[in-house]
Structures are given as structure tokens and as C-alpha cells.
Amino acid sequence: MADKLILGVDIGGTKSAVALGNREGEIIDRRSELTLPLERSPQEALNSLTKIAKEMLKENKIEFDQLEGVGVSCGGPLDTKTGTIFAPPNLPGWVAVPVKQILEESFKIPVIVENDANATALAEWIFGAGRGARNVVFLTMGTGIGGGLILDGKLYRGTNDLAGEMGHQTLLMNGPLCGCGKRGCLEALASGPAIARLARESMMYGRHKRVVVLAGGNPEDITAKHVVDAAKEGDHFAIQILEEAGTYMGLGIANLIQILNPEIVIIGTIAVHAGDLVMNPIRSAVEEFAWKRSLEVCSIVPAELGDRSQDLAAIALVIEATNPGHKFTSSPVPLFQVRSEHLEEGFC
């Protein structure tokens, strides 16, 4: 088993990648290309990825029987049992694509398909900030707020693969409209686009202009990255916006702690980039809205895997599938310890 290798496939809305790795989380080789969902069919895109993967294996002198399996991480909704992707928002035209079936026909080895939030939760648990924990809540905080749950040492998928939609808990009845069509979801209050919206709205009332300068002068071009950059320069207005978003994020996390009593909550993307500027308001809100007794066993930390996250997410799927509940030691780390400030790329 120790010599076996794993192929990870990450299908993103912009770029897709194939990575060759092992159970220790080492990436031996990787290739990426544009996904181009509007220019070619899903079958063509998958054929192209298969070709790239086969070339990469050949160059590395790896035979197929040295592979344990293929993990595919991509946007949901999807059905993990059949490995079918149903029209993810970031892949226009990918309607009911039987990814598992197509890739198993090409590779002749088992293929696991999972949504990227669950896959990244597994990667952070196996290789990152959640190592050794039994109960892990992982949350992305980027274009959307999604997540994955490791409960009693296993990925919890729910009844039809929809568990972990933590960004779509309603925190503010009649609040701002969310991309999902509901109002007042955590995602509508604390995601990257929500942070950008807060900046644009406040700008209308003549608040401080540093954020708009960073955005090149046009308020319509403001993104969360401009707000984080301005806050890092000490801009008071930008700091306040991150405090508001962080407070809602903390409220949502406090609810998760009340419901799931996790050992660790891991937050990706903006929490990693902005560091204490967003982690501090998150922690303050969690302390206000969650019970002390639950917080005593729970740490709240930024994600650790940085730009290795997507490759390891796909690879982690095969590790989980071949050895579920592979390892945990149930050793909680102290409350609110920050384990890492590693940076990730690409947060809107």
C-alpha cells in the first residue's frame, strides 16, 4: 500500500488540474489547463484531462496498476454514489454528467467523485489543520461559504449529499438576497461578494475612499481583496467591514458549535488571507454566541494547506475511500489557537 500512488483531478470553473500524489500528501507531479466549459462539451473536457493525466503518468514512468484510484473534486450538486455532476453554477453546460463512469472507462481503476468543499475538508483533516481531530467543521470563506463535516472520524455526507451547506443557514430574516435565492444566509453576509457589497454600499454615503482607489477608481470593481488590502494598510473603513463580516461568520460558527460540538473549526480563503483582521471578530462573536463549555474543547483556526489545497483535496478522496476513518487521536488543541498563517491563492 505504501508504494501506491493516487491521481487527483480538480475540475474548476476556470482551471482544471491533474495531480499525482501519495498517501503522505506529497505531490509528485501536476498539470493544469483551462476548463473552457462554454467552448467544449464535458466529455471533451474530461477526455482532455484524461490525455494529460496519461501523458503525465508516462513521463513519470508510472503504470496504471501502481495507482490506488482517482479522486475527482468539483463543484456540487452531485451524487457521490453514481459519481454524477448536476449543473454546478461554475460549470455551465455540465448537466447530469456521469463523471465517474466516463473516467472509469478511461482509467480502468476506481474513481471517486465528491464536491470540492467536502474534499477540502478531508484534505485539511488528513494533511492540514485538522490532523488528529475526531470532529471537524471546515468552512470556505470565498466566493461562496461552503463546507464539509468530519464527524466521529468520518466524512458526513447527509441523505442526498447536501450536508455541510453551512453558508446557507439563515442568520438574518429578511436580510440581503443570497445567490441561492434565499435571504439573510451566512453567505450573503460574510462571503467575498458580501464584503465587496458592504464596501460598495458604504461608499455611496461618502465613506473613506481607500478601497475604491485600490479598485482602480471604480466602486463597481471593488472585490473582497481590495477591502482586505486596505484593511492591512490600516484603513479604518475597511477594517470595520471585515469586522461586520467576521461577526456574522462568528455567529454562524457559534451555531455550528452549538449543534455539532466540534473539536476544531477550520476556515479557508479570506480567513487565511486577512488573518487576525477577520479571525479576531470571528472569535469575539463565537465567544459571545457559543457556550463556554463547548468552546473549551474547540479551536478555531485558518486553513493550513494553502495552494496545495485543491490537489490534496482530490487525493484525500481516495485515501478516505480506501481507509475510512483512517486516523484520529481526539486530542483537542487549546481554544482559539492559531496554527498557521499560510496563504492560499484565488479568493475572489
Next chain:
Amino acid sequence: MADKLILGVDIGGTKSAVALGNREGEIIDRRSELTLPLERSPQEALNSLTKIAKEMLKENKIEFDQLEGVGVSCGGPLDTKTGTIFAPPNLPGWVAVPVKQILEESFKIPVIVENDANATALAEWIFGAGRGARNVVFLTMGTGIGGGLILDGKLYRGTNDLAGEMGHQTLLMNGPLCGCGKRGCLEALASGPAIARLARESMMYGRHKRVVVLAGGNPEDITAKHVVDAAKEGDHFAIQILEEAGTYMGLGIANLIQILNPEIVIIGTIAVHAGDLVMNPIRSAVEEFAWKRSLEVCSIVPAELGDRSQDLAAIALVIEATNPGHKFTSSPVPLFQVRSEHLEEGFC
């Protein structure tokens, strides 16, 4: 195994009971007595329950080696590993009581101690509305709002036995004060005392008086039961109050559905007594605040076990402990089907 019997012990703030049952959920005999936490020590109360249990076994000609174990259901917080109860609000003076150790010394057979919400969740899963489901959310809706989670066919306890505190998710920042010390918890918005508070507050503004008549003329004496009774008589004011509480309950359940993607949500106590008067607003709110795709696999139903609930809760603990993940068939029932209108006693 089929001949083995189980002893269930339910320790309540007012009454405690011992019940003799089997794995099929039949109660063969039961005895109860007042708990009297202010008048005698925990050791005295447990000695008395032990004595009652031994007499009951003797009268039924049951030897100890015919028992599989003893299940103890009581209020939390508690530590299930050591079987220690830590100062539950309803048992003044019960501070760090090693219930498991005390009862194992008396009975010489294994004792399982669990909080009553988790125990009742197990009972509804094994014997009641949750039969055959893989992912079950159980919620009480009485003096408090607590609950238990069956996830992937197993009771999920969390890191330090605090999972399932669904009543203490914050739904309204700066909302009414909750018994737990936070503000705007689901419990402060939809529990029995919250319903009574809504009735008393509205009374101050001269709203319809039927509820206060049922309470004997004094607004201070209004309980949730008076509101439910008035609503059943068609009193518009009381119906509106149940709609408000039911809407918050539905919002809290929608959040749980987004996070946990369960197959069934089972609601006890007031949901059972008030029936559609509270189930209908719950369902409307769930449809508004949860995703259709998650609701397609999820039914929302009142609890089924009625006044057998507490005995079966204690007995279910031994079934779970001796045969975890004992059975589920993963056969979701249709959305929003009401399976039963059986009544439970004692909802504040």
C-alpha cells in the same frame, strides 16, 4: 439475546422511574417515585431507585443475569464516558454525581448514562417516528428546546457530549434573553416559556382575553398549554402566537436541514399536542428557509412515542450500546408527511 431484558432508569426533576423492558420496546413493568432533589442526597435518591428496581425484578421473578444492562436517562450536562452528571438545572444539589459508578456497584451489570434528549432521540429512532432512517434530527419543544442527532446510523454525541444543543442556535441577534444567558436563541423564541411570554406580553396591549381566562384570570399564570388550548378553541390571538413560535421553530429546523441534510426531523411535546396549529407554520417556514433539494428527501413529523417516551429512552440506551447502528433502511418517507398525532404528557 432475544430473552434478555433491559432496565431503564429515568431521573427527572420531579419524578423518577424504573422500567423493565425488552429489545422490542415492550414495557413489562414500571415503578415511579418523586425525585425530591432538595430533600435528599443524590446517593439517597439513587439508593431508593435501586431498591425499587430490585423489588420490581423480584416480583417479576427476573434474575440479574437475565438483564443486558441498565440505561439511565437524565438531564445534562454529563460525561457519558464516566457516567457522571454535572449539576443539571432540574436537579439542584446533583453536582458531579458518578451515577454510573454508584449504580454499577448496586446492580453489578453495565450502566449507560446519557442525557434525556439524546436518549429520546434514540428511542424515536429505534421504536418511533424515525424507524429505518439513517439520519435523524430529534427536537424537543417543551420547557426547553433540546435534541439529539442520529447521523449515519449512530448517535452523534460530539466532542464533550454537547452536540445537539439545537435550541441554542442564535436566530435573532439581540433577541429575547434565553435561560442559557445568551439572547435570541431558538429556545427563547419557540419553547413553552417563550410561547407563554409572547401571550403575556401581547396581553399588556389589551389583546383578546381567552388565554387569560383559561389561565384562571391571572396573566402571570399563563403557560404554553393555555395558549394551545385557546388556539384549539379557535382563538385567533392564540393561533397567531403559535404561528410566531412555529415560524422560528421552522427557521431553526431549516438551518439544521441545510447543515445536516437529514432524512427526518422529529419534533416532540408541543408539536405533538398542538398538531397542525404549530406543525403548519413550522412547515411553511422550513419551505421558505431550506433548499427544495434537501427537503425532497426530508420529512418533518411529530414524535410518536407519547407517554412511553421516557421509559423507552432509557431502554434504548442499552440497545444502542450493545448493538450500535442497530438497523436502518434508508427509506425516506415523503416530504412533510405527518405520521402520528399520538399525545405526550407533561409539556410545561
